[in-house]
Every structure is written in structure tokens, then in C-alpha cells.
Amino acid sequence: MTVRTRFAPSPTGYMHIGGMRTALFNWLFARKHGGQFILRIDDTDQERNVASALQPILQAFRWLGLNWDEGPDVNGPHAPYFQGHRNHLYRAAADRLIAEGKAYRCFDPPEQIQADRDAATKDGGQYLNIRRSCDLTPTQIEENLAAGKPWVLRFLIPRDRKIELEDAIRGHVEWNAGLMSDPVIMRANGSPLYNFATVVDDSQMQITHVIRAEEHLSNTAVQILLHEALGHVPPIFAHIPYVAAPGSKEKLSKRKLEQYRKNPQFKILFDIADKIFPRIGLSNQGGLDPVMVEYYEKVGFIPAGLLNALARLGWSLDDQTELMSLDFITQNFSLERVVKGPAGFDPEKLLSYQAHWMNQLSADERTAGCLPYLQQAGLVPQQPSAVEHAKVRAVVAALNERIKIFSDVLTYDYFFKDVIEVSEKDFTKIFAKAGIRELLTECVPVLTNLSDWTVVSLEAAIKAFCESKGVGGGTLNQALRISTTGSPIGPGVFDCLELVGKEKSLERINAALAKLK
């Protein structure tokens, strides 16, 4: 039997990072077993514009390179893949359940149900449906229907049953059906509810493995019963732990964003956004935050980094292996090695994976990734000349492992600006050293007379100069750096000089000296 897994997102307008992890596990399992991965859109409760709310979700999959075999845009043999368009299937299944006495039209108004519930639980009791509508005769039901009396369809829970599940991750779990109330499976307007639609669809789409977050574990009891009532063999279920907020065991939620801003670990990511988004013209952070997959794409993460981090959130290969490519993970993924406890999302770890995979990229790939940030920040033209492009490439190469995410290149904007911002604190500190100002002054003619403005020549010339003055070869370096870049951090100082260029370097050094007088 071919393995078939699915991910069923609601078109919410963004892709949740935790949902992405669930989707990844489904994708990995399908790929590992040579099966199919299906994307099904859960729009049963949506009034909004499904198409536009879906785009960011599809884009997240595309960006990460997680392709789907059936679903939106690609379709497939079990179309349509939008639950909103599958009503005929739910209707048919519902009719069968009614005909077989396994579901009933419940004419009790919501207020009545609520009153029943209150009465039952008032003294700490257990609520179960009173099932008044089950006592109606066929004639009475016809009369109610003819009179247009509103109803919902409820699944008749077989209360004498024990439900057993062999979960692929959690092992044996069981429930007593006698404690479960009859779930509504279809609304008054004929639209299906989640537990029902998912059962009908999973069966019709021949899903073999339902891999989903553990918040669905309790739903599984109803779903198993529904599968049985409809004559299906239930799929294999695998409930993976939820993704928690950094440093906590609380489920990661978009509703707690303000709280996350104060979270010391999460703060790293918010800080990146605060720093980058205004510079690339996204006001109000572009409506993006670190709970959304789009955020990572926009600030310049690469898929390999995020993918590695997500895969390790609740799954491990062994006691050693941390750095894994998607191909490697695919070959080695197994549900047996998914952990049971919740996995806290860890931005620090994500950044370290990201750094590793960024370093695997070629200079050209990194240049291509950094270029858009420089362009959006107005530091490089939209149509760069060959010279401008080469400059970007040279800067990116010199920056080397200092670039962890593509937008980091903006930290070193002094290579592209006409007027640099000088870190006054560092400037003052560096020039406070006795004799430095004089030394730099005397160094100017040496630099001016240097015809070959390259790292090698610069290093040789400056070292020779320092030695001629009887000071160590590195004495001037910090002063040169702060004068020409304005910043205490960056590539090697001779790289900086070469990249800034002779004319601009001298100009900036003279400006610094002028400021010291």
C-alpha cells in the first residue's frame, strides 16, 4: 500500500511555524516511503476570501521546497481539494449514517442543549446528550422538516463502546465512549464540522497515515468511531507534540505575540525584524512576526536552516547528529523517533543551524541572497552594473561567516554608503590611545603613495610603516578601521580598506583626523 499523508491548513492568511513543522513531518514520512503528500484546504468555516488567504501558505511550502502531489494548483485524482467544494461527499456520508440510524437530526435548539449541560454539570456531573430527538417518530421528524424547524446532525455515540487506538507515537490510548457526548457533524446549513469532514476526506483521499499535532488526540476517539460507522478502516494515527514558545512549555500561539516580545530568547528574532524591516521599506514590520513562516523568508533565512531546525523540533536521529540536509532527513525520518514531550521553539538553535547552512552556500548564492537587501535599502541600484555587482560579491566574500542571514549584509552598509555613521563611543576610545592620531597622520602620505590598493600591498605597507615608527604592526589597525568604516566590527581591516577604495578611504581618514583637532 502506498503511503499517503496530508496536511490540511485553514486559509488563515499566514503559515504558522508550528503548522509548518507538522506539515514537514507529513511530507518527510511520505517521501521517505515513496508515497504521496496531499495538501487539502480546510475552509469549512471560512467566509473570507479563501484564494488570497491561501497564497501565503502555499508560498511557505514553495519557499521551503516542500512540494505536494495533490492539492491546490496541481489537483489530482481525489479533487476537489477544497473542503468547501466537497459538500456532496459529506452529504452522501451523512445520508448513509442517518439511513443506518448512526446519526440523528437533533431539533433541540442550542439554548436547550446549553441548559441540559448546565443542569448536568451543576453538581459536578457528567453531561451526555438527552437525545430527545431520537424519540421522535418518523412522522414527527417529517413534520418538523416540513415545518422548517432547524436541526443539526449529531453522530450517535455507541455508549457501550471502548475505543482503542495504537498511536504510532504515543502507543496504546483508550477511551470510554460512555463518557462522550454526541458530536454535531453537520450544521443547520448543511456544512460539515471538522471531525466529520476530516474522516470523510481522509478516507476518500485514501490517507494511510494521519500525522498531526497532539491537540487532535482527543478528537481521534470520535474519528475512529465515525470511520467505523462509515465502514472504513481507520488510517494509522501519529500524534506529534505541539511546538511551545521559547523557554516554556506553553503552546506557541499567535495571540501571545506581545508577551513574546519580552521573552529573552524570542527577542532575538523581534530585534532582527525591528532592525531590518524599516530598512527594506516594510513599515509596521509588514505585518510579519516570528510565528509566521513568511517572516523567516523576508528577513533572509534560507530554507535549509529553518528546515533543519523544524525537523529537530521533536525528532532526532541519534545522540549525535544535529546538522542535516532535507535529503538526509528524508532518508532517515521515522515516527518511532519522534519525542512525546512538547518541543520549545528555540531561536538560538535556529540561528546556529542557519549559520551552518548559510556557510555551505557558494559566494554566488550568498551574493544573490544579499543583493535584494542592499537594493531594497537603496544602497545598490535595482539594475546594478557589472562593477557594482562585483563589489557586492567582493563584500559578501570578505564578510564570509559573518553573514548568518542574508539581511546581515546591511550591518556592513559602510561599504556602500558615501557618508558613514561613526560609532562615537568606539571612535573616542580608539583615539584616546596616546600617539595614535599622530601615527595616523603620518600614515596618510604612505597610503596616498601606494599605487597597488590591494589587501596584500596594504598590509605590507602599513606593517612596514608601523615598524619604521618602532611600533607593532597592528598598532594602527583599529584607528584605520574606525576611520574608514565607522564601525568596530567587520572583515579584516585590509579587506575593509580595499573594499572601501583608495579615494574614499583617504577621504574618510582625513575627515577623522579633522574631527580630532
Add this chain to the structure above:
RNA sequence: GGCCCGUUCGUCUAGUGGAAGGAUAUCGGACUUUCGAUCCGAGUGCGCGGGUUCGAUUCCCGCACGGGCUGCCA
């Protein structure tokens, strides 16, 4: 309230009835050219209380904490 799931360094995790391993973060050192780069080193942990046992992080029970379901949400 009822039912179900979970709990190993700050964090992600490995693992075992007999001295708890890796990664990341942190701290310290090195690189006599910086650094948020790189290299090296160090410290840090089995939620609590019972029980079984010669011995429990590992098995059992209870508790606490976290999560979920108990919805005409998914």
C-alpha cells in the same frame, strides 16, 4: 469538573534498573587586526512525594505543572 497526553542541562535532545552523552546558549582562554567571525576549554540537568528493589532518572502509585478534548472552531 470529567476524560486523554506529556515532564532529562536555560533550550533542543540521547540514553539506561548500577557513576546521564551530544548540540546550542552562557562563561573563560586563544587568534599579538577588530568582531556579534573562528578555534580551544569549563560549568550546568533526570518536576515533587511515596512504593517495588541491594540499588530508580529508568518500573508502579499519587501530586504538581504544562497541553488538549469536553463547541453548530479547527
